[in-house]
Amino acid sequence: MITSVLNWLETSAKQYFNKTIFTDSQQSISFSEFNRLTKSIGSYLAAFVDPGSPVIVMSGRHLFTPACFLGIVRAGCFYAPMDAEMPLARLNQIINVIKAEYMLVDKKHLDIAQNLDFNGKIIVVEDIINTPHNEMLLNKATSNLNELSPLYVIFTSGSTGVPKGVITSHHSLMCYIDAVCSVLKADESDVFGNQSPLDYIAAIRDIYIPIKTGASTVIIPKNEFSMPAKLFETLNKNKVTALCWSVAGIELPAKLGAFDILKPQYLKKVCFSGSVMPCKYLKIWQKNLPDVMYVNQYGPTEATASCTYYIVDKEVSDDTVLPIGVPYENYTITLLNENGTAVKNGEIGEICVSGPILALGYYGNPEKTAESFIQNPLNNNYRELIYKTGDLGSYNKDGLLEFHGRKDRQIKHMGHRIELGEIEETAKQIKGVLDCCALYNKKKEHLYLFYTGDASSKEIVLHFRKVLPGFMSPRKLVNLENMPVLPNGKTDMQALKSYFK
Amino acid sequence: MEILNELRPDVDFENETALIEDGILDSFDIVALVGELNDAFDIEIKPNDLVPENFNSAKAMMNLIEQLQD
Numbered sequence: 001m002i003t004s005v006l007n008w009l010e011t012s013a014k015q016y017f018n019k020t021i022f023t024d025s026q027q028s029i030s031f032s033e034f035n036r037l038t039k040s041i042g043s044y045l046a047a048f049v050d051p052g053s054p055v056i057v058m059s060g061r062h063l064f065t066p067a068c069f070l071g072i073v074r075a076g077c078f079y080a081p082m083d084a085e086m087p088l089a090r091l092n093q094i095i096n097v098i099k100a101e102y103m104l105v106d107k108k109h110l111d112i113a114q115n116l117d118f119n120g121k122i123i124v125v126e127d128i129i130n131t132p133h134n135e136m137l138l139n140k141a142t143s144n145l146n147e148l149s150p151l152y153v154i155f156t157s158g159s160t161g162v163p164k165g166v167i168t169s170h171h172s173l174m175c176y177i178d179a180v181c182s183v184l185k186a187d188e189s190d191v192f193g194n195q196s197p198l199d200y201i202a203a204i205r206d207i208y209i210p211i212k213t214g215a216s217t218v219i220i221p222k223n224e225f226s227m228p229a230k231l232f233e234t235l236n237k238n239k240v241t242a243l244c245w246s247v248a249g250i251e252l253p254a255k256l257g258a259f260d261i262l263k264p265q266y267l268k269k270v271c272f273s274g275s276v277m278p279c280k281y282l283k284i285w286q287k288n289l290p291d292v293m294y295v296n297q298y299g300p301t302e303a304t305a306s307c308t309y310y311i312v313d314k315e316v317s318d319d320t321v322l323p324i325g326v327p328y329e330n331y332t333i334t335l336l337n338e339n340g341t342a343v344k345n346g347e348i349g350e351i352c353v354s355g356p357i358l359a360l361g362y363y364g365n366p367e368k369t370a371e372s373f374i375q376n377p378l379n380n381n382y383r384e385l386i387y388k389t390g391d392l393g394s395y396n397k398d399g400l401l402e403f404h405g406r407k408d409r410q411i412k413h414m415g416h417r418i419e420l421g422e423i424e425e426t427a428k429q430i431k432g433v434l435d436c437c438a439l440y441n442k443k444k445e446h447l448y449l450f451y452t453g454d455a456s457s458k459e460i461v462l463h464f465r466k467v468l469p470g471f472m473s474p475r476k477l478v479n480l481e482n483m484p485v486l487p488n489g490k491t492d493m494q495a496l497k498s499y500f501k
Numbered sequence: 502m503e504i505l506n507e508l509r510p511d512v513d514f515e516n517e518t519a520l521i522e523d524g525i526l527d528s529f530d531i532v533a534l535v536g537e538l539n540d541a542f543d544i545e546i547k548p549n550d551l552v553p554e555n556f557n558s559a560k561a562m563m564n565l566i567e568q569l570q571d
Contacts, residue, residue, distance in 0.1 A: 257548035
C-alpha cells in the first residue's frame with residue numbers, strides 16, 4: 001500500500017532513472033539525482049530534527065526547492081514554504097504562526113533569512129546537498145509516517161490580517177494528483193511549464209505530477225512572464241506539452257499579444273484555475289492553438305488545489321461563462337443553503353466539499369478550523385466533515401456546476417486569494433488613515449482603497465509594499481472627506497463603486 | 502515619470518537600470534504600464550517591443566515612446 005509521496009518517488013526514481021525530472025534556468029536534474037538530493041537533505045535533517053515537526057523553506061525558483069520539500073519529508077517532517085519576495089513583515093507573520101525550529105534557505109536568500117524574527121536554526125541548502133546518505137536514520141525518521149501525516153503547510157490571506165496556514169496530508173495530495181493525472185492523461189511524455197510560485201498551492205501539480213508519472217517540469221524564470229516572446233520561446237525550447245497556470249498567467253500572453261510573434265509548438269494540454277477565466281482571452285488561445293485540450297478548474301487550498309474540472313468542449317466567445325464542471329474523483333460536492341439544508345435542483349447554494357482531500361485544518365488555529373470544517377448537516381449518523389468554501393454555485397441543466405461568486409468579501413486578484421478585510425486592517429495601521437474601505441473593480445482588475453484622513457497615497461502604498469505581497473497593494477487610492485454611509489451606519493459600498501472608471 | 506511613480510511609488514525610477522532583469526517590475530506591472538503608456542502617449546506598444554532592453558529603466562522606456570511616436 002502506498003502511504004506517502006516517498007513511495008512515488010522511490011518508484012519513479014527507479015523506473016525513470018536517467019530521465020530529467022526538473023529543469024530551471026541554470027540546469028536539469030534526473031530522477032535518480034533528484035532522489036539522491038532528497039536523501040542527502042533528509043539525512044542531514046534527520047540527525048537532529050524531530051520527526052513530525054515543521055521545517056520552513058525559503059528558496060527561489062530553481063530545482064533545489066522541490067528537493068528541499070522532499071528532503072524534509074524524508075526526515076519524517078513536513079514543509080512550510082515561504083516566498084522570499086514577500087515583505088519581511090509578512091514573512092514574520094508566517095514564522096509566528098508556524099513556530100518552526102528550522103529553516104532551509106538557498107544562499108541567495110540567506111541575508112533575508114537572517115533579518116527575520118526567526119530564533120531557530122537557519123540551514124543553507126547548498127551546504128548540505130552532498131551529505132552522505134544514512135539509510136538507517138532515514139528509515140527511522142519515516143517509520144511513524146502514515147497516509148494522514150502532514151505533508152505541507154501553505155499560507156493564504158486571512159480576513160483578520162493574519163495569514164492562515166492550510167495543512168494538508170500525504171493522502172489528500174495523492175488523491176488529488178491521481179485525479180488530475182487521469183483527467184489530463186498525464187504520463188512520462190509530458191513536460192510541464194511551471195508558472196506558479198513554488199510556495200503556492202498551484203505548484204503542487206508541477207512538483208508531484210512528475211514524481212508520480214515520470215513527466216518533467218520546467219521552472220520558468222519569473223521575469224519571462226513580462227516578456228511574452230521570451231516566454232513562448234522557452235516553452236518551445238523545452239518542448240513543453242502541458243501548462244497548469246493561474247488564469248492570470250494564461251491571460252498574460254494573450255493580453256500582451258505573444259501569439260503575434262510565435263506559437264508554442266508542442267502544447268497539448270492547458271489547465272487553468274485561481275479565478276474566473278475571461279473568455280475573450282481563452283478565445284485567443286483557442287484560435288491560435290485549436291488542438292489543445294483546455295481544462296477549467298475550481299477549488300480552494302483547503303480541499304487540496306481543485307475540486308471540480310470542466311473540459312472546454314466548444315469554441316468560446318467573448319461572453320461565454322465556463323462552468324466549473326464536475327467533481328474530481330474522490331471529491332464530493334454538496335450545495336447547502338443558509339440554514340444548512342440541501343438546495344433544490346438548479347438553485348444556488350454554498351459549495352461544500354467532502355472526501356479524503358480535505359485539509360487537516362488551519363495550522364495552530366483550532367477555532368478557525370472548527371468554523372470552516374464542520375459536520376455535514378445532512379448527516380446525523382456518523383462523522384463526516386465538510387469544508388464550507390464560501391463560494392456560491394448551482395447545477396445547470398446539463399448537470400454541470402456553475403460558479404456564482406463569493407458569499408463574503410474574499411476576492412481573486414491576479415490569481416491570488418485576498419480578503420478585502422485584510423487590506424482594510426492593513427490600511428488602518430497607518431496613522432493618517434481614519435476610516436477606509438477596500439473594493440475590487442473586477443472589470444479593470446483594480447484594487448481600490450477609499451479612505452479618510454490626511455495620509456498621502458504614496459505613504460499608503462509604501463506601507464503596503466512593506467508589509468504585504470505586491471499583489472495586495474491597492475492600485476487606486478481615493479481620499480474622501482467623509483465615507484458615504486447607509487442608514488444602518490454601514491459603509492455604502494454601492495456609492496463608492498461609482499468611483500470605478 | 503508620473504505614470505511610473507503612480508504605478509509603483511516604492512520604486513526609484515530615476516536610478517534603477519534593471520527593472521525587468523532584477524524582477525522589480527512584474528508581469529502585472531507591465532500589463533498595466535503598457536495600457537497606461539499607450540493611452541497617455543497615443544502610441545501602440547507591440548509584443549515585439551516587450552523586451553527587457555525597452556523596460557529596464559525609465560530612460561529606456563522614454564526612448565521606446567519617442568521611437569514609437571515618430
